[in-house]
Amino acid sequence: MAERDLVEQIRERADFIEIVSRYVALKKSGKNYIGPCPFHADKTPSFTVSPDKKLFHCFGCGEGGDLFQFVMKMEKLEFAEAVERLAQQFGVPLGRRSASPLQKLKEINERVAAFYQTNLVSPAGAKAREHLKQRGFSKETIEKFKLGYALPKWDDLIKTFPKDLESLITVGLVLRSSEERLYDRFRDRLIFPIWSLTGEIIGFAGRTLGDEEPKYLNIANTPLFEKGTVLYGLNFAREAARQRDLFVLVEGYTDVISAHQLGIKNVVAGMGTALTASQAQLLKRFASNVILAYDRDAAGRIATLRGMANLRNAELEVAVALLPDGSDPDGFLRAHGAEKFVQLLDRSLPFYEFYLSALWEEHDPKTVVGKERVLQSLSEFLPTLSSTALRHEITREAARVLNLPEEEVARAVKAVKRAGIISPPATAEPAWGHEEQVLYFVLQGDLTISHLKEVVSVEDFTRYPEIARALWELNEEWTLEALLTRLSAEDQVTVRRLALAQPPWREGDRPRALVEAPLRLRQRRIEERIARLCAQLRTAQRAGDHERVNALETEHWQLVQARRRLLQGGRRTQ
Numbered sequence: 001m002a003e004r005d006l007v008e009q010i011r012e013r014a015d016f017i018e019i020v021s022r023y024v025a026l027k028k029s030g031k032n033y034i035g036p037c038p039f040h041a042d043k044t045p046s047f048t049v050s051p052d053k054k055l056f057h058c059f060g061c062g063e064g065g066d067l068f069q070f071v072m073k074m075e076k077l078e079f080a081e082a083v084e085r086l087a088q089q090f091g092v093p094l095g096r097r098s099a100s101p102l103q104k105l106k107e108i109n110e111r112v113a114a115f116y117q118t119n120l121v122s123p124a125g126a127k128a129r130e131h132l133k134q135r136g137f138s139k140e141t142i143e144k145f146k147l148g149y150a151l152p153k154w155d156d157l158i159k160t161f162p163k164d165l166e167s168l169i170t171v172g173l174v175l176r177s178s179e180e181r182l183y184d185r186f187r188d189r190l191i192f193p194i195w196s197l198t199g200e201i202i203g204f205a206g207r208t209l210g211d212e213e214p215k216y217l218n219i220a221n222t223p224l225f226e227k228g229t230v231l232y233g234l235n236f237a238r239e240a241a242r243q244r245d246l247f248v249l250v251e252g253y254t255d256v257i258s259a260h261q262l263g264i265k266n267v268v269a270g271m272g273t274a275l276t277a278s279q280a281q282l283l284k285r286f287a288s289n290v291i292l293a294y295d296r297d298a299a300g301r302i303a304t305l306r307g308m309a310n311l312r313n314a315e316l317e318v319a320v321a322l323l324p325d326g327s328d329p330d331g332f333l334r335a336h337g338a339e340k341f342v343q344l345l346d347r348s349l350p351f352y353e354f355y356l357s358a359l360w361e362e363h364d365p366k367t368v369v370g371k372e373r374v375l376q377s378l379s380e381f382l383p384t385l386s387s388t389a390l391r392h393e394i395t396r397e398a399a400r401v402l403n404l405p406e407e408e409v410a411r412a413v414k415a416v417k418r419a420g421i422i423s424p425p426a427t428a429e430p431a432w433g434h435e436e437q438v439l440y441f442v443l444q445g446d447l448t449i450s451h452l453k454e455v456v457s458v459e460d461f462t463r464y465p466e467i468a469r470a471l472w473e474l475n476e477e478w479t480l481e482a483l484l485t486r487l488s489a490e491d492q493v494t495v496r497r498l499a500l501a502q503p504p505w506r507e508g509d510r511p512r513a514l515v516e517a518p519l520r521l522r523q524r525r526i527e528e529r530i531a532r533l534c535a536q537l538r539t540a541q542r543a544g545d546h547e548r549v550n551a552l553e554t555e556h557w558q559l560v561q562a563r564r565r566l567l568q569g570g571r572r573t574q
């Protein structure tokens with residue numbers, strides 16, 4: 001039987017509650033069941049199972065997943081073994097299956113990688129070869145990283161590996177359309193195999209050769225590959241990193257490849273999401289220092305800051321290398337060479353200094369509005385740091401620049417945090433900000449994606465950009481399962497938590513919260529843009545740049561109108 005159908009059949013037949021009850025004493029609580037968590041020393045019943053959503057989640061330690069993940073974690077099994085065991089228990093026929101399905105999946109990945117490599121050196125690969133040549137990648141480098149090329153065809157893999165269709169679907173290389181048609185995931189793309197820590201090919205990414213979006217396409221999560229637990233290049237970098245006790249983290253695959261080609265071998269990249277706690281643990285196994293070398297824009301992003309907090313919390317020393325405006329490591333290395341890049345790394349800033357300097361760049365600490373914004377940002381960021389000493393250090397430095405007493409800053413940070421919450425959150429549940437509320441309603445099926453798209457845009461989600469992007473892509477056809485397979489481990493925790501959460505408002509307030517949450521999210525973004533414009537306006541006025549003042553005033557007026565319409569719209573629908 002096909003792998004996918006097998007998994008579906010088991011999911012349908014198995015009684016999730018009955019299986020969990022073999023290990024945990026569950027009690028009914030509303031629509032869900034709760035009990036003491038089997039994965040951590042749990043005093044309160046933090047462990048929640050939803051029979052409707054077929055999900056479990058612990059609000060204490062964050063463990064969670066579906067039926068298969070529960071059995072894998074409880075019995076320390078691999079995915080294929082858990083499938084096998086559950087199939088036997090629930091009388092689902094297994095059909096013809098080889099001894100080690102995971103091994104089979106790794107083998108198909110190897111064969112596909114070799115196939116893509118052949119395409120690259122064939123006449124049809126000329127355009128891709130030219131692209132690599134312009135990047136200055138040598139033949140040895142291309143072979144070492146097994147770079148390849150997917151032809152502009154919808155069924156190249158399907159026709160080349162007709163006997164392995166099921167495996168190709170399982171490893172994410174062949175997709176099924178909504179009309180059940182099969183097609184290759186990668187077409188006319190440069191192919192980057194992604195390796196496990198031990199050098200096995202566990203996934204692929206494809207880069208366009210033209211301008212189409214997205215520039216990079218990853219496979220979704222599979223039994224071999226989970227986004228938030230993998231670092232690109234780690235198999236090549238681990239030894240050098242151990243020797244130097246240092247990793248250099250970059251953003252892109254080509255940044256990694258350029259660095260390795262020039263002999264800087266302790267370089268790895270994330271997988272396009274904020275660095276997760278499990279990636280941080282992985283790095284920690286080999287070195288205790290990390291330097292982030294991102295382009296300026298990326299370095300300031302909230303997702304990056306969240307990643308830095310994860311690294312810090314794994315007790316890694318974190319610093320940030322400041323690349324010149326508009327350049328990424330790949331471009332910098334090509335333009336200036338390895339020596340200059342190493343000098344840049346040597347001059348990197350400790351991470352908290354970088355964080356504060358980014359704050360001062362964004363907000364004017366001399367104005368009241370600027371001070372408020374800084375306190376807001378601190379109140380969101382500081383709680384993500386587990387080190388008390390570091391939190392104090394940042395508070396002290398912020399107080400100095402803001403010219404406020406330290407205790408005032410500490411108190412204000414706490415007060416701002418409280419004001420953003422509708423009511424005090426339950427134990428171990430984080431703040432219910434606007435984004436959490438909106439996602440909660442979507443996950444409960446109360447808010448459709450099309451309605452959401454009318455009010456807010458993906459950019460309004462600054463805490464959970466990846467979750468929003470995945471929902472936007474999946475559109476009305478989203479399911480909890482499809483959503484979860486697209487996310488990093490960390491975002492999966494957020495989704496499970498919000499899917500099974502008890503909301504902080506009383507049942508009677510629910511309709512109002514449902515209307516207001518997306519409006520408030522939109523409003524917050526508009527307020528932020530207005531504040532930024534005001535700062536730019538003042539600068540332009542001081543500089544006597546009348547043309548710019550005019551342009552900014554027009555934009556400001558439009559935003560104020562947009563805010564007014566939004567607030568009126570909100571009232572009208574109530």
Ligand SMILES: [Zn+2]
Nearest residue numbers: 037040058061
């Ligand atoms: Zn737990």
